[in-house]
Amino acid sequence: MGAMAEQVYGFFMPTTSLLGNGAVKEIGNQAKVLGGTKALIVTDIGLVKLGMVDTLKGYLEQAGLQVAVFDGVEPNPTDVNVRDCLKVWQDNSCDLLVTFGGGSSHDCGKGMAIMATSGGDIRDWAGIDTLQANLPPYISINTTAGTASEMTRFAVVTNTDTHVKMVFCDARLTADVAINDPALMVGLPPALTAATGMDALTHAIEAYVTTLLSNPITDAVALQAISLIGKWLRKAVANGADMEARDAMAYAEYLAGMAFNSAGLGIVHSMAHQPGSLLGKPHGVCNAICLPVVCEFNLMANAEKYAKVAEGLGEDISGLSVMEAAEKAVAAIRRLSKDVGIPSGLAEIGVTEKDIPIMAENALNDMCTLFNPRNVKVEDIIELYKKAL
Template identity: 50%
Template sequence: MSISTFFIPPVNMIGTGCLADAIKSMKDYGYHNALIVTDSVLNQIGVVGEVQNLLREAGIRSRIYDGTHPNPTTVNVSEGLAILQEHQCDCVISLGGGSPHDCAKGIALVASNGGDIRDYEGVDRSAKPQLPLIAINTTAGTASEMTRFCIITDVDRHIKMAIVDKHVTPILSVNDSGLMAGMPKGLTAATGMDALTHAIEAYVSIAANPITDACALKAVTMISQYLARAVAQGDDMEAREMMAYAQFLAGMAFNNASLGYVHAMAHQLGGFYDLPHGVCNAVLLPHVESFNAKACAPRLKDIAVAMGVDTKGMNDEQGAAACIAEIRKLSKTVGIPSGLVELNVKEEDLPVLATNALKDACGLTNPIQATHEEIVAIFKSAM
């Protein structure tokens, strides 16, 4: 086995009501002037105001950038950076799901390293740690609050840039499930399936190790048990809290084992058509794993077991097929669209999407490497 390096924020708070403790700890860090990076919805419904009040009580000033797009863009990073520089903020708070977290990472990275966010596309391209980032999560989800991954849409090239950099890891992640109770059904389903995708891709990754395996399998089990409950009953606080833990475990897995073709392909759909990331992952997941099964059937059988399937008497191939069937079943239960046609993806665009998917850093750790024709074929099967 090759050498493994494990990345995670130094401090991580999880549990209903932990937001107040997190703000107190920010005071202990000695921060005085925060830029809150969020979206307009969270600002309108008062969540941003609640955080600002807690900051005020702790003696911390704050400014707001609430222009984050659902697929955060190079323009969003520039706009937020301008506010940060104007008010000389000494830290950044991201508040929301993966979109504000990724946008905030981009802002904080450029704030300390200079240049343009495009300069940092790829792996570990920055020289210095970003401005301190405190990531307050409201979805369960992307795990962006605790990873070294930052996905930004380049508005000029219509592609999603994958920035994988140890310097974008937040210094504090906060998962207060009380902030997740109001998430609508569709967002709960999409972000939950995103977390499942993280766990499965990390488990079949060629960079998997015993630590990431343990995190991935536990995440799969918890998502299988609690996601449908969280979607059906948004105020089921046990389901919400368990999903917060599950998506964090999935984050620990993929932050260190990386991902695969589901993400490499989903990034292209999101960048090209501006589609929701979790939905793209959920639609692609069974099709990519059907392709991968010839290389990692025993691992897919393990995932079937983690999802609660009785695999006694099954060989590896049957176990892998049972895993893929169970993924489809969960997707259907939580109301994910059945194919890319429903998302208005066009078949004539598939060759260029496949070309770009093969350039995405996430594909490097897929259990087998695909040809351009094979990626097009997986896209077609998902239509």
């Protein structure tokens, strides 16, 4: 055997992760361990109206903490949104961050915490490993089985001047405690369950096929996430109160987060970020629509791994060539998307052909493009958007 080239892999995780039915009830103890005295819950108005924020507040108050709430999180949070959140943090002299919700709540809270600790404006810190200081003590609580933002070192915030999503990647953005309690996900509507589930599938597949940073650990968790989603997402969409399905999807999204947090993503995300920031379209839906189109484009770069994706999604690949097996992955993704009610194309959610040139340019410059297994030019991305329309 020839000598192996030197390669060092990073693996990034929260210090503490709590998963399973009832996990959220541990928040008071965890807050005390972190030394918090005044918590800021960063969340959205929907969770306030459902009474879920009051329940969470109760757990923290029982543990002796004072609690302030910022409930102004927007879908696809912006720099303005993050600055508004910072004002509430400072006005209440908070010392513990609690983000509660899906990816938007976690991203808004992380963005706020960047400014609270590194100073300056959120726009100063976009990029990789730019932060100047650790975040305040930070607990993230997830209510969707999708983004994995509760446990990753990433945050995404839209720049309101350029309408481009700024990506922040830094180990300091990782929560001290990440909580995934499937009981919090029971009320999620079918369409949101589907979109967030397909988001998690995109994370797992993109992290698995990237040739740059994937490693034996990320491969193992990505494959497990793919097979869990293939088995359980339809059931979670069909019956939101199916606790076994909810629990399996909570694990799947977490495993997918473990994978991409260390291995990176690809051009599905680069493409999906653009309708989100430019037109305010839902991230999970954009990912789901772009995923099979991009997989088809990428097949030749890593057919062996796409064949494994097909297997993970329940396809029988015995007797097939590697390329035939890889193609089955694309068909399986399309079938799953259709079954859970994902729109058939970007046009259906309001993206038009005239949006494509600027979106393609921005997608090419998106950080996620670095990790795509196949080299890509702006012309390729334009073609992919046209196919995804």
